[in-house]
Amino acid sequence: MMKALSYFALLFFIISCQAQTKQLSLQVKPGKAVAVFAEGCFWCSEHVFEAVYGVDEAVSGYTGGTTKNPTYHQVGSNQTGHAEVVAVFYDPKKVSFAQLVDAFFASQDPTTPNQQGPDVGSSYRSIAFYSNLDEKKIIDDKIKALTVAKVFRNPIVTEVKPISAFYEAEAYHQDYVKNNPNQGYVQGVSIPRFNKFVKTYKGKLK
Template sequence: MAEDKLQKATLAGGCFWCTEAVFQRLEGVENVRSGFTGGEIKNPPYREVVSGRTGHAEAIEMFFDPSKISYREILLVFFATHDPTTLNRQQNDVGTQYRSAIFYHNEKQKGIAEEVIELLREEKAFQDPIVTEVTQASTFYEAEQEHQDFYNQHRQQPYCQFIIDPKITKLKKLFQDKLKHKA
C-alpha cells in the first residue's frame, strides 16, 4: 500500500500506552505513535504533560488503510476500549492530559465522529453521558522513545498487566475479525 493511500487518525483515550497497544493490533493500522496534542506549548516533554500544566492530551497518531479498516470502525474500537464517560480520567489516571478526545483531520472525520457519538447515545451504549471532545487536530508531538511500543516491551509491569491486558482481552473478544493476528 502506498503511503499516500493511508489516512491519519489522532485519538486520546487516557494513557497513550493503552491506546497504542489496542490500535497496534488492528489490521490496516500502521505506524502507531504515542505523543501529545491539544496543548499550548511547543515540544512538551512528558514530565510537563503529566503535570497537567501544558493542556496537552496523551494521544496516539496512527496511519490506516481505509480499504482494510474504516475511520468509523476505528472509532468503534476506540469507544469500546476506554471509558468515554469520565471527564479527564481513565481508571487511576486523572487530569486533563487523560481526557477522551477525537482530534479530526478533516470535516469528513469530524462528521463521522459526531455520528458515532450520536449513535452510541441513541443506543444507550453507556450508562453515563459521553464526554469525549471532538476537536480539530493540531500539532502532534511524538513522545520520548521510552514511551513508544511500551506495552509490547513491558508486559510484565503491573500497569500493563492490570490496566492494559483487560483492554486487549476486550479487543480480542469484540473485534476478533479486525485483528492482525487472529487468535
C-alpha cells in the same frame, strides 16, 4: 561524597528537563491515512490500535494543548493543555476511519471527565480528532448513535477537535506494552483493558 551525589542528581535533573520532544509530521504516503485519538494512557491506546487490521503503526505522543515540545512530565502536570494521544497510521483500503472510531469507543470509557481507569487528570481526557468535516461528522454520528442506544450509563464527554501539532513522545514510551510485558501497570491495567477491547470490538483484528 554527598556533594558529588548531589551534583550528579542535579545534572540528571537538568538533562531530563532539557530532553524535549519534537513535533512529528503527520504527512502520509499516497494511499495511506492517519487518525489521532486520546483515550487515557497512550501505552494502552497504542497496544489497542496496533492490533486492528489495516493499521500500520500507532505512535504515542502529545497534542491538544499549547505548550511546544512538551515532555512526559510536563504533560502529566496537567498544565500544558495536551493529552496523551496516539497517531494511528493506517491503510484506508483495509480499515476505514469509521472503524477506527468504533475501536476508539470500544477501548475506553468515554463518560469519565479527565479520567480513564486509574489515571486522573486532563492529560487523560477522551478526545477524537478530525482532519476534515467528513471525519467530524463520522465522530459526531457515532456519539449520537451510542447515546441513543444507551451503550454507556452516563453521558459521553469525549471532545471532538481538529488535529493540531503532534509531538512524538519519548522513545521509551513507544511500543511500551510490547517491550515491558511484565511491568506492573501493564499487567494490571493495559492488558486487562486490551482483553476487554478484543471482546467488545466488532471489527477485524490482526
